[in-house]
Amino acid sequence: MKIKNICCIGAGYVGGPTMAVIAQKCPEINVTVVDINEKRIAAWNDKDVENIPIYEPGLSEVVAEARDRNLFFSTDVDAAIDKADLIFISVNTPTKTYGMGKGMAADLKFIELCARQIARVAKDDKIIVEKSTLPVRTAEALKNILENTGNGVNFQILSNPEFLAEGTAVKDLMKPDRVLIGGDINSEEGKEAVQALVDIYNHWVPKENILTTNVWSSELSKLTANAFLAQRVSSINAMSELCEKTGADVNEVAKAVGMDSRIGAKFLKSSVGFGGSCFQKDILNLVYIAKSFGLNEVADYWEQVIIMNDHQKKRFAANIVKTLFNTVSGKKISFLGWAFKKDTNDTRESAAIYVADYLLNEQADIVIYDPKVTKEQIYADLNYLGTRSEKENRSRVTVLNDPYKVCEDAHAIAVLTEWDEFEHLDWKKIYDNMLKPAFLFDGRRLLKKEEKKEIGFEFYAIGN
Ligand code: NAD
Numbered sequence: 001m002k003i004k005n006i007c008c009i010g011a012g013y014v015g016g017p018t019m020a021v022i023a024q025k026c027p028e029i030n031v032t033v034v035d036i037n038e039k040r041i042a043a044w045n046d047k048d049v050e051n052i053p054i055y056e057p058g059l060s061e062v063v064a065e066a067r068d069r070n071l072f073f074s075t076d077v078d079a080a081i082d083k084a085d086l087i088f089i090s091v092n093t094p095t096k097t098y099g100m101g102k103g104m105a106a107d108l109k110f111i112e113l114c115a116r117q118i119a120r121v122a123k124d125d126k127i128i129v130e131k132s133t134l135p136v137r138t139a140e141a142l143k144n145i146l147e148n149t150g151n152g153v154n155f156q157i158l159s160n161p162e163f164l165a166e167g168t169a170v171k172d173l174m175k176p177d178r179v180l181i182g183g184d185i186n187s188e189e190g191k192e193a194v195q196a197l198v199d200i201y202n203h204w205v206p207k208e209n210i211l212t213t214n215v216w217s218s219e220l221s222k223l224t225a226n227a228f229l230a231q232r233v234s235s236i237n238a239m240s241e242l243c244e245k246t247g248a249d250v251n252e253v254a255k256a257v258g259m260d261s262r263i264g265a266k267f268l269k270s271s272v273g274f275g276g277s278c279f280q281k282d283i284l285n286l287v288y289i290a291k292s293f294g295l296n297e298v299a300d301y302w303e304q305v306i307i308m309n310d311h312q313k314k315r316f317a318a319n320i321v322k323t324l325f326n327t328v329s330g331k332k333i334s335f336l337g338w339a340f341k342k343d344t345n346d347t348r349e350s351a352a353i354y355v356a357d358y359l360l361n362e363q364a365d366i367v368i369y370d371p372k373v374t375k376e377q378i379y380a381d382l383n384y385l386g387t388r389s390e391k392e393n394r395s396r397v398t399v400l401n402d403p404y405k406v407c408e409d410a411h412a413i414a415v416l417t418e419w420d421e422f423e424h425l426d427w428k429k430i431y432d433n434m435l436k437p438a439f440l441f442d443g444r445r446l447l448k449k450e451e452k453k454e455i456g457f458e459f460y461a462i463g464n
């Protein structure tokens with residue numbers, strides 16, 4: 001089966017970059033990315049390609065090459081579904097904020113809406129691909145909806161989870177460690193559908209990097225991969241606290257441990273805590289699934305990764321208060337960075353949000369600089385917590401686009417995101433314009449300790 005038209009529902013951090021790369025690599029296939037968010041689609045279509053809604057190194061170049069050739073962004077979801085041979089579902093699957101499984105389970109309402117819309121619109125056979133991260137056995141529910149409410153057409157359901165990381169999305173998509181495709185490998189139609197998707201990726205991904213499995217293994221592998229990655233960060237963060245008590249340096253420990261080829265060096269960078277839209281959500285979902293099967297020990301094991309991460313964020317904030325003579329009330333604390341990691345404008349679940357919330361509860365005044373995050377996004381992140389009124393957030397938090405102004409007359413600076421540019425600031429100038437003692441808290445192990453101490457800073461870094 002040759003795929004000529006692809007539709008992707010959801011033009012977010014996954015749908016946008018993934019489809020841009022597929023379109024660039026497969027010029028003979030038409031790719032239409034649809035979304036109900038009109039503003040987002042308008043931004044993807046902005047004449048100036050630098051204004052696309054997602055900041056990712058290298059993405060605007062890929063979009064510039066493929067857009068209006070075989071890559072289209074639209075709000076006409078029905079039309080794109082109708083035309084497509086293959087439909088990716090790449091909508092958000094956040095943690096439920098209500099009802100059964102509140103705070104744990106993945107909210108599948110957006111997925112279900114997509115399935116019902118596809119069932120209503122489809123007039124010929126289609127391959128449906130789960131791109132969103134989903135609980136194991138979601139494909140079964142999708143099949144049920146599609147087959148019972150549809151127009152009698154046949155649907156093959158595949159699972160094709162995405163492993164890209166933000167900030168390196170284009171690189172990860174161009175050269176993935178593996179592409180995982182789960183399908184009904186016991187039927188001829190299932191095998192054909194799997195092959196159709198393999199053929200798309202095989203335009204640029206070598207066959208040996210394309211792994212095919214049954215649907216349930218594929219769905220569960222995605223949750224497992226994220227749980228393992230997050231677990232490594234929590235493990236090294238647990239050691240960072242012990243390092244601070246014993247004189248060991250967590251970077252040295254991570255290097256020594258990571259040189260063991262059985263352990264490996266990646267994902268052992270101690271930090272103020274992992275953020276991002278997925279690690280916490282996916283582990284909570286895993287915990288919920290384990291509990292729903294009565295596997296309490298399994299659930300407790302993975303929940304500890306989240307507990308450790310919450311502790312890391314909290315202890316970083318508490319250390320600021322403690323070090324500033326047990327009070328930050330009315331003191332200016334400068335934040336360098338708000339995004340959950342460098343090279344992205346995404347702030348979802350960023351550790352900075354929780355550190356700010358803690359310090360605001362202690363009545364600090366916070367002034368923030370992030371090279372890619374907008375002022376309104378920062379207020380929205382704080383307002384979303386509902387800890388205090390919007391008015392109070394606006395009066396206590398200031399956002400500026402000059403790091404030097406942000407640090408002027410500050411009692412303390414906290415580095416919350418590891419943006420490269422922070423390393424190259426004129427730290428002597430920053431020091432000269434701060435109140436003394438000038439406290440500097442490095443939540444990312446970005447800055448050189450000896451250098452900063454020589455300038456005169458009272459310097460504190462995670463795990464050192
Ligand atoms: P996102 O919120 O950036 O994008 C999702 C988009 O889907 C939104 O623009 C939303 O308007 C749209 N949408 C929702 N319901 C819709 C509907 N019925 N019709 C049309 N559009 C609809 O989310 P994201 O970060 O791209 O994540 C999507 C999925 O991919 C999630 O399941 C996530 O867990 C998974 N994932 C994310 C990443 C990542 O780095 N962000 C990586 C791998 C996997």
Ligand code: UGA
Nearest residue numbers: 162163164165166233267268269271274275276278340341
């Ligand atoms: C993560 C995974 O790496 C992707 O494979 C996955 O596809 C994605 O989640 C997803 O499912 O959404 P992402 O969250 O974009 O990607 O970014 P990561 O590089 O994994 O970083 C996550 C968080 O952990 C960041 O806050 C980062 O600063 C932190 N981190 C990461 C550390 O503190 N230390 C490390 O060593 C690595």
